[in-house]
Every structure is written in structure tokens, then in C-alpha cells.
Amino acid sequence: MRVGFVLSEMGIGLRRNLSMAISVILVTMVSLFFFGAALLVQSQVQTMKGFWYDKVQVSVYLCGELDDSPRCIDGAVTQSQRDAILETLETGPLDPYVDRVFYESSQQAYERFIEQFEDSAITENVTPDVLPESFRVKLADPTKYQVIAEQLANTAGVERVQDDHRILDPLFAALDAATYVALVLAGLMLLCAVLLVSTTIRLTAFSRRREIGIMRLVGASRWIIQLPFVLEGVLATLLGAALASTALWVIVDRGLGQLSSGRELQVRLIDTTDVLQQLPYLFGLGIAVAVLASLISLHRWLRI
Amino acid sequence: MITFEHVSKHYGEGQRPALAEVTLEIAKGEFVFLVGPSGSGKSTFLRLVLKEEKPSSGTVQVAGRDVGRLRSWRVPALRRQIGVVFQDFRLLGDKTVYENVAFALQVLGKPRHVIAHTVPEVLQLVGLEGKGKRRPHELSGGEQQRVAIARAFVNRPAILLADEPTGNLDPTTSIGIMKLLDRINRTGTTIVMATHDADIVDQMRKRVVELLDGRVVRDEDRGVYGSSR
Numbered sequence: 001m002r003v004g005f006v007l008s009e010m011g012i013g014l015r016r017n018l019s020m021a022i023s024v025i026l027v028t029m030v031s032l033f034f035f036g037a038a039l040l041v042q043s044q045v046q047t048m049k050g051f052w053y054d055k056v057q058v059s060v061y062l063c064g065e066l067d068d069s070p071r072c073i074d075g076a077v078t079q080s081q082r083d084a085i086l087e088t089l090e091t092g093p094l095d096p097y098v099d100r101v102f103y104e105s106s107q108q109a110y111e112r113f114i115e116q117f118e119d120s121a122i123t124e125n126v127t128p129d130v131l132p133e134s135f136r137v138k139l140a141d142p143t144k145y146q147v148i149a150e151q152l153a154n155t156a157g158v159e160r161v162q163d164d165h166r167i168l169d170p171l172f173a174a175l176d177a178a179t180y181v182a183l184v185l186a187g188l189m190l191l192c193a194v195l196l197v198s199t200t201i202r203l204t205a206f207s208r209r210r211e212i213g214i215m216r217l218v219g220a221s222r223w224i225i226q227l228p229f230v231l232e233g234v235l236a237t238l239l240g241a242a243l244a245s246t247a248l249w250v251i252v253d254r255g256l257g258q259l260s261s262g263r264e265l266q267v268r269l270i271d272t273t274d275v276l277q278q279l280p281y282l283f284g285l286g287i288a289v290a291v292l293a294s295l296i297s298l299h300r301w302l303r304i
Numbered sequence: 305m306i307t308f309e310h311v312s313k314h315y316g317e318g319q320r321p322a323l324a325e326v327t328l329e330i331a332k333g334e335f336v337f338l339v340g341p342s343g344s345g346k347s348t349f350l351r352l353v354l355k356e357e358k359p360s361s362g363t364v365q366v367a368g369r370d371v372g373r374l375r376s377w378r379v380p381a382l383r384r385q386i387g388v389v390f391q392d393f394r395l396l397g398d399k400t401v402y403e404n405v406a407f408a409l410q411v412l413g414k415p416r417h418v419i420a421h422t423v424p425e426v427l428q429l430v431g432l433e434g435k436g437k438r439r440p441h442e443l444s445g446g447e448q449q450r451v452a453i454a455r456a457f458v459n460r461p462a463i464l465l466a467d468e469p470t471g472n473l474d475p476t477t478s479i480g481i482m483k484l485l486d487r488i489n490r491t492g493t494t495i496v497m498a499t500h501d502a503d504i505v506d507q508m509r510k511r512v513v514e515l516l517d518g519r520v521v522r523d524e525d526r527g528v529y530g531s532s533r
Contacts, residue, residue, distance in 0.1 A: 002413040005410050005411065005413075210394065210396060211396060211407075213394065214394060214396070214407065214408070214411075214455075215411045216380075216383070217354070217383060217388050218383065218384070218387075218408040218411060218412065218455070218456075218459065219379075219380040219381065219382070219383030219384035219385075219386075219412065219459075220380060220411035220412060221380045222376075222377065222380065224411055224413065225411075
């Protein structure tokens, strides 16, 4: 009986303030959408970092036949130079910093290049001899790149030392910035949602003041008077959360799904399981917004 | 049933008190008229009984509870013992007569079968049998007040407060309402009625408490409205 009564009161409240309820739903949807997007971008960043940081981290490119850089004036790297470099890395002073070293010949570099750009016309213009041979070094501590670079910079036969992290850092920085922007937008919209829910409760309380007055007079308990208002807000924000989740799902499933289907990507893209993992946070935050707003406004507008 | 001991109520700093040092005892089953001009403190008295207001000083006891000290979460339990009727009826226009009365039971969480049983009974008591499906605007003023009384009484409260219940009604209709209140009083319900209606007070010959500027200036059994009008 009580449950039915509370639900029907909530229904009346929602119908009377339909436009307000819709705006609560939409604002909640947009804010939770930004929030969810931020979470997803971060989980993509984590996946990418995990993938790339696990791979080769520093590339030591060796001089080739055709290199015209000043360091390679003496021509291509010789076998003794190659051995010397490898020794420096594996047993010499750099040993404590190095985890593993792989050698990649020009031919191997070419094969990997062809594999990577298999659909592209660029492969036709590339031959193995333009791609330098290299040592791919996996560091024990990825932050100690500078030590390797300094040590090998003036070693004969080394064209240049490249930290692969440095290539990725701007990408990660951009994704981080996008995350912060999304979070700030989400925060602002959540604030709007709180204010809207609280205004809605105030309006509903006003439009139902006769009923509420009678409920108070006949001794209805506080929760039976206030619960319909709280549930109204919770229902509206839950609908907003559901819409936001659906939007994120569709974007990840259709957008990113299309992008990765039929293609051999080096990195796993986020998929719908990542969206599923964010759902508890989205819905939890939605409920928190509604309850917070309700507590504020019930205290002000619905005293017993 | 209702005890006021040295109760004063100030609404604002420096203002004349709405009630000043009122000491009064109303026993169970009594019928009391509260009379006095507007602003004499009648409504404040009723609001203190309901704990719509807190006394500034003194103690108010209602049905064995010290109302001034009552925790806010216990206030609903107090109000379930009190029915209230107003001059302007305060019915819900979008609900039928039956629904208006049932509303008071629904919000207390009474089971459906109890409501289905109790509401027709109380509608019959107030003389509205067969009118349960009407809406308030289809009824006369007297009938609307009967609905309001039915709603106030449906939960069988120990006390019924009436704030000028005949204020909007013509004399003949008012007499009907008074007969109804008298009948409710005979079931053992304590009734406190604030009124300006001298004819009614004179006819009923019940206890009369007269307030003037927040003080009790007269308290007589079987009294009349008085000469001070």
C-alpha cells in the first residue's frame, strides 16, 4: 500500500513537472556522458601505455650506406663497431639500465614496415637499404632514457638514439588534456543537474503544497512525504545515466568498432566491455547527484 | 488531554506576544469554544497544540506528550491523534469526496481493505452517504465542510481542532455542522473550536474560553459568547 502510494505520488510529480523532469534527464545525460567519456579515454590511455611501454623503448639507429648525417661520415657501421655498441649495452657501463637488447637488421625493418603499411602505396618506394638497422633496447627503468642517449651519442657507428616514449608523450598529453576538459565539463553539468533537481523539487513542493499540508496535518511520516520527491529526482537522473550509457555504448560499439574491424591494429581499442565497467560509476554518480540535491532542497522546502 | 502551563509565544523581538502566560486545562471528552477577536491568540493556541509552533516559554502537553520538547520525528505521531478542520475546508479539488477522505488513511499507510471499510462508514457518519464520487466543487459549502470533518475524523483522533469551521457557512448550514461536531464529541473526542460565531456559542452552551491580546480573560462552563463583542 505504502509503496504503491509513494510510487503514484512520484508519478504525479513527474507528470506535473514534465519539462523540468526532461531537462534534469538531459542535463544528467550530458554530464554523465562527458564523465563516462573521460573514464573511457583514460582506460584507452592505460591500454596504450601498457602496450607500448611493454615494447621496445629506446631505438639505437646505426649508420647505413646512404646515411648523410654528420655522424656517419665514415660510411656504414662496421661489424666491430656493432659489437662494441652491443657490448656497451649488454655488459658495459649501461648494463644496469638495460633489460634486454634486440637487433633489427635493415631486412627485418623492411619486413616490419611492409607489414605495417600493407595497404599503402608507400611500400612501393621503399627498399631494405633505406631503412637503418638498429638495436632495440628495453630499459629496466623507462625513465632512464637519458643515460643511454648520452653514453651512445658519440659512439662510432651510431646515427642517433631515439626514445620511443618521446614520440608517444604528446599523444598521451593530448589525451590527458581531453580527459581534463571532459571532466571539467562533466563537473559543470553535474552542478547544473544538482541545481535543476533542487529547483524541480522546490517547484513540485509548491505545486503540491495543499497535499503536503494535509499530509503533515494528518500525521504522515516524514519519509512518506519526502520519498516521492527523492525518488522523482533519482528516477530522472537514472534515466539520464541510462541515456548517457547508451550513447557511450553506441559510440564505442559503432564508431571504434568500425575503426578496428577487419584491421590488424597494434593496440587493442576500448570496446563495449570497457563501457560496461564504467556503468556502475555513471549510475552511482547519477544517484549521488539526485540524493544530494534532494537533501539540500528537502531541508529547505519540506520541513515537517 | 490538553494542558497549557504559563505558555507564552512571541513571534518577533519587541512585538506584543501572541500568547501571554496562558494556563489552561482541557479534559478528555470536553467541548471547548475559543472566542475572542482576530489577533487575540486563538490560532496560535491551535498551532501550539499541533506543534506547528514551539512555545517561547511554558509547557504544552497534548495527550500526555510534552509538545515543546517533542523531537521532530515524533511530531507525525502526535498529529495522528489530532484531527483538524479549517474555515476554508482545504479539500483536494482533483480528488473525489471518497479519495479526499481515503487520502488521510493512505498517507498513514493503512491497508486497502481497512480504507475500503472505514471511508464509507465515516462518510455515513457525516451525512454524505452516496456522495463519495462527487468532487468538492460539486458540493455545497456545508457538504464540503462535512468532507473535511470526515477526513479529520476518519483516523478516530482523540482531539479535533476546528478553526472557524462555520466561518464560510450560512446560519442554517452552520447548525448542521455544529450538530455533527456535537455528535463526534459524544463519541469521546475532545473538541476545541475557535470561532467568531456568537449565535452558535450561545446555542451550544459549552465551555467558553475567551482570549484577549493573548491572555485568557474568561473561562466558564456552559458559557455564552459574551458582551465584549
